[in-house]
Amino acid sequence: MDRIKKVAVLTSGGDAPGMNSAIRAVVVSAFHSNIEVVGILRGYDGLINWETVPLDMESVRSISDRGGTILYTSRSEKFLKKECRELAAKNLMDNNVDAVIAIGGDGTLRGAIDFREEGVNVICIPGTIDRDIACSEYTLGFDTAANTAVEAIDKIRDSSVSHGRCSVVEVMGRRCGYIALWAGMASSADAIILPEKWDGNYQKVIDSIRQHYENGRNSYLVVVAEGVTDAPQLAEKIRENTGIESRVSVLGYIQRGGRPSAKDRMYGSLMGAYAIEILTSGRSDRIVAIKDDKLIDYDIKEALEIKNNSLDAFQYKLSLMLAD
Numbered sequence: 001m002d003r004i005k006k007v008a009v010l011t012s013g014g015d016a017p018g019m020n021s022a023i024r025a026v027v028v029s030a031f032h033s034n035i036e037v038v039g040i041l042r043g044y045d046g047l048i049n050w051e052t053v054p055l056d057m058e059s060v061r062s063i064s065d066r067g068g069t070i071l072y073t074s075r076s077e078k079f080l081k082k083e084c085r086e087l088a089a090k091n092l093m094d095n096n097v098d099a100v101i102a103i104g105g106d107g108t109l110r111g112a113i114d115f116r117e118e119g120v121n122v123i124c125i126p127g128t129i130d131r132d133i134a135c136s137e138y139t140l141g142f143d144t145a146a147n148t149a150v151e152a153i154d155k156i157r158d159s160s161v162s163h164g165r166c167s168v169v170e171v172m173g174r175r176c177g178y179i180a181l182w183a184g185m186a187s188s189a190d191a192i193i194l195p196e197k198w199d200g201n202y203q204k205v206i207d208s209i210r211q212h213y214e215n216g217r218n219s220y221l222v223v224v225a226e227g228v229t230d231a232p233q234l235a236e237k238i239r240e241n242t243g244i245e246s247r248v249s250v251l252g253y254i255q256r257g258g259r260p261s262a263k264d265r266m267y268g269s270l271m272g273a274y275a276i277e278i279l280t281s282g283r284s285d286r287i288v289a290i291k292d293d294k295l296i297d298y299d300i301k302e303a304l305e306i307k308n309n310s311l312d313a314f315q316y317k318l319s320l321m322l323a324d
């Protein structure tokens with residue numbers, strides 16, 4: 001393979017804290033390898049529309065502490081169409097771009113796999129608060145999101161304790177329960193409802209809250225992952241069956257925003273620099289991943305086939321014990 005002279009970097013899917021550190025590390029590492037970097041705006045849409053921004057050392061100097069992504073993002077519907085991917089590939093070729101670094105979640109990874117058909121070399125960096133890319137122990141944004149959720153829940157609890165209420169707090173995660181598990185455990189929740197484990201048994205939740213009530217507890221906290229069950233309905237069932245006043249808080253997009261934690265800045269930097277190393281060593285179509293706390297990479301297609309994304313068994317067992 002010829003030496004890589006120019007790369008494009010983009011962020012796609014839900015924004016995640018730490019993406020800016022990854023962009024910065026891509027640009028700085030590329031500079032040291034004599035590679036030019038062009039920033040693509042609004043994810044895969046920007047490849048199709050050729051919306052770009054030049055990136056140099058100066059433009060990424062102080063972006064690591066910023067939430068969101070300086071390159072903006074999208075969930076591109078157009079990129080699902082072959083003719084649009086062909087146009088994107090042509091734009092890259094016309095502009096002498098040798099490879100694309102795509103930072104995002106599983107939709108981004110799927111896009112990269114489809115883009116392979118057009119002969120484009122894409123290196124993916126897992127960036128999503130959901131921590132749901134099976135091949136990697138870590139995805140950028142999770143740590144900040146979990147901390148934001150815990151901070152919000154601590155505040156909700158102050159009010160819950162003052163009123164002697166039950167708070168049902170819904171957190172994000174799509175089909176993955178890690179934010180709920182971590183935020184719930186760290187906030188000493190009385191029940192944590194996870195997509196991987198939920199069997200539809202409201203009674204179990206109600207019984208455990210009633211038990212806590214009989215033991216003299218004054219307030220209650222239920223953390224529920226989005227999409228598992230209807231949070232207002234759950235709160236209503238708790239009220240009906242226990243007589244305890246219940247309130248719902250949906251944390252929503254605050255979990256995606258804010259200043260990235262040190263961990264997200266650090267992992268963003270490591271992953272960004274590693275993506276450039278992959279390219280300079282002549283590898284193509286890879287995803288950066290963390291295994292046993294070390295940087296590794298997989299072929300993007302093989303990565304998508306890894307399915308062992310079940311929750312950590314010990315963490316789950318402990319969450320049940322702590323909620324008791």
Ligand code: F6P
Pocket residue numbers: 014075105128129130172173174226256
């Ligand atoms: O993937 C990150 C995430 O925040 C999920 O937790 C959530 O389900 C989804 O994105 C929301 O997506 P959108 O920004 O398109 O509403």
